[in-house]
Every structure is written in C-alpha cells, then in structure tokens.
Amino acid sequence: MPSTSSVLSTYTTFAASAMLVRTILNEVQTITNQFIPQKLQDILSSKLEGLFGNFSDQLTLIIEQSEGFSVNEIYQAAELYLSTRITPSIQQLRVSQAPREKSLSVTINEGQKVVDTFEGMQLTWELVTTENQKTSLDYDSGLYASETAHKSFHLSFSKLFKDKVLNKYLPYVAERSKAIKETKKAIKLYSLAAADAINLDHPSTFDTLAMDPVLKQALIDDLDRFVKRREFYSRVGKAWKRGYLLYGPPGTGKSSLIAAMANYLKFDIYDMELASLRSNSDLRRLLVSTGNRSIIVIEDIDCSIELENRQCGGGHDENNSQVSTCVTLSGLLNFVDGLWSSCGDERIIVFTTNYKERLDPALLRPGRMDMHIHMSYLTPSGFKILAFNYLKIKSHSMFDEIEELIKEVEVTPAEVAEELMKSEDADVALNGLVDFLLGKKEQTMKCEEPKVDEGTQGNEEENESLKNEEDCTGQKRKNVNKKKKNKKLKSFSHLLRLM
Ligand SMILES: Nc1ncnc2c1ncn2[C@@H]1O[C@H](COP(=O)(O)OP(=O)(O)OP(=O)(O)O)[C@@H](O)[C@H]1O
C-alpha cells in the first residue's frame, strides 16, 4: 500500500503538471489571440482542451434550464441565488420588469461569470446560451420540432471539491433561493395562455376572505400541517401532495381562496385550462413541467369534463394515425392517482366547480381530494369581513338590519362586494346594499309563493302558479347559465389579468 507521503507527493506532481499545462494553454491562447482569426482560435482551443483537458484540476457542472419537459429546479434556484451574488466585476446584467411586477428582476447576462466562495472553496458560475436547439414534442399525433434558445449554468470549481459541492453547496443554493423567494413574495402565475409566468399580484388573503370562520381555520391548519410534514410523507411512503375540491355558486370566492392559499404558502400557481389541451399526453407534459411548491389549479372541472362528451372524438393526423382531441376523465384521474405521485414534491392540486353533484363520483371518491370545501352564500360574519375590507368599518347602526336580510336571502360575497364598492361613504354604500338586499328578498318571495291546493283553485290559477314557479327556477338557472357562459372565457389567470 502506498504511504500517505508518497500519495501526497504523487498528487503534488500531478497538480504541478496540471498547472504547467494550464500555463501553456494560457500562453498559446495569448499568442493565438494576436495572430489567428477567431473561428480558427475556437477550433484550436477546443482541440487543445480535448488533448490536455484531463490534466485540468477544474470540474464543470452543467445545469440545464430544463431536463426533457420538466423544469430543472436547481437551475431556477441558481438563477435566484445568483441575483444576490452580483459582484462589481460583472460587466453586464439583464434587467427586466414584467407589466405586473413591482420590482426589477436582475440576472446575469449570457457569458458573464459570477465568482462565489463557500467554506473555503472558490466557485465560478457562467450563464451559457445555446441557440437554435431543436426540440421534438411527442404528441399523440406525432412529432413536431421547434427551435429554441437553450440556457444553462456552468459551475466550475476544483475537482477536489466535487463531493462537497454536490452534497453541501448546491443544497445550500437551493435553500437560499427558497428563502429569497419567501422574502421577495414573488408568487408566479403560470398559464397556457401566457408564454412567460406573470407575478401573482392578487390581494386576496385569508384575512380578507369572507368564509365560514371554522372552515377557514380548519383549512389554514390543514395547510400548515401539510407543509411541515416532509418527513411524515416520506416515512409513510406517500407522495407529498394534497388535493382540495372547492365547490359553490359563482361569486362565493373559490378563485379568491386559491389566491389566498398561494399568498399564504408562497406557492406558485399553475392554471391548467383543460379546454385548451388537446390530449392526455398534453396534460402529462404540462404536469411534469410544473415546479415544486406549487398549486395546480383546474377551474370548473364540471365544464372541462363536459367537453369530453361534446368535443371529444377521434381524428387523424397527417400520418393518418388516430389522435384523441381532448383530455379525458380517466387521464385526469391517472394523474391524480399515479403520475401525480411520481412527479415532484410539495404540490397542491385544486379543483373548482359550481356543481359538485355533476362531478363524476370517481373524482369525489375518498383519497382523491383530501378536503372538500364548500364556499357558500354570504353569512353575517362574512359580511363583517367585507364591510371591513371595503369600508374600513367594524360596526354601524345598519349592521343588524343587513345581517337579518343576509340570513333571509341567498346573496354571494361578490354581489355584496360590488354594492360596497359603489361609495366610499359607509352610509351611502350600506343604504345601497339594503336596497339591493330588499330587492333580492322580494324576488325570492315572489318565487317562493305557496303552491295552490289541488281542488280548491281553478285549473287556470294552478297553471299560472306553476308557470310562475317555472319562471323562477328557469330564471335562476338562466342566471347561472349566463354567468357560466361568461365564465367559459374566464380562466383563473384571465380573471386576474382583468383585475
Ligand atoms: N368569500 C369572499 N370573500 C371576499 N371577497 C369575495 C368572496 N367571494 C367573492 N368575492 C369577491 O368577488 C370577486 C369574485 O369572486 P371569485 O372569482 O373568487 O368567485 P368564484 O367563486 O371563483 O366564482 P366562479 O364560480 O364564477 O369562478 C372576487 O374578486 C372578490 O372581490
């Protein structure tokens, strides 16, 4: 067995020769810079690197922006981390500000190097862009190619530190980026409609949300438990995921609740518009591309699944092979059960619907969605929250009257919010709200007039009464359908963009 000193001396000799080779390479570089055209220089230097590369004491880790279709979490972490490691030696920075972003985002530009130190190691980061990389997407219908610029970070350091970089430094970068993200509060909203994510700038929080206080607390506790239980999930062999089904009439705050959850957890939101996906494989591709610590939202699940019946069908692509043209329920369930479990960590999925009863029982089976949350019409305690949100008042002489009316009529938080926004003067706004509620009560009473007793009334009157009832239910249905129709155009992200 070689003695420690002989190993050391062999290593010293090796390191010395590596340094010598480096010096020679640098010299050659200086000479070639002066006399040889750039193209030839590149070829020569790559050949020389190839010849002597093995002697280099440097190791370079390539961190690609994406691996296949999935995002590379460490790339994203590095990008965020490096934005806090800008040193005076850097000559170019990339600065941007998206329309809804509050602050500038600063990143290093391609070709720029950032030198970082960590526990006695020196590490060099470089952003490298490769243009025109061909990507083939495997849709059910076949392949198609696209040309994209592909980015990667090259992280170089001494070969001696390989283990330390992999086991300590990179986890540190990931941890730091998580912390930076929390302080930046930059929650991203990804959707199919927009190529780039936008910052979620939705003001909804649990404090501003009017919902049953017990249910609200139960949900907050559930979320707290979920994010703390990394070890628990791995110990019991369960994927670290949680599913919520939000159901209730339009305007009761389902979308607002999702924004409140994202703001609370600092999770990004992925808005999946099932209607714009062509097939289950589109869905798979999209899901795999979602990041950790995110909320995946599928709004109006009843409408999305309805699509299956109306629009699903076979078709043929140019190669005459069968293609499916929509996402199916089973595709979705597969994802909830299986694929979902195998991609990533710390994810929440939220389905919303106006009609829980219309959902396929398969979706509601225990275990699929962990919590079913009913967003109901406004309650007196919910009204107090809205009054405080919109008018900054905690009490008012009209509160009792309003609360009584709220108990009698079905009114959504959205309707009340709209009334409260009409004036900054509390008296005016609350008076307007009372008129609105009285109008609603009158309409409800008209619709609920008792049915005539058989035999005591003439047929004509009976028919009139039935007609009246039909009008009311018909009207109710019509209203919901009208809202739904508008909603077809309105995804979660669309809604936020309009705000
Ligand atoms: N529970 C609530 N608390 C506070 N504000 C609410 C609540 N519900 C609705 N609002 C107000 O009404 C607006 C519309 O509500 P939201 O979009 O969250 O309803 P929704 O339940 O998602 O409706 P839909 O079923 O039509 O998608 C919100 O932007 C908010 O201003």
Ligand SMILES: [Mg+2]
């Ligand atoms: Mg909604």
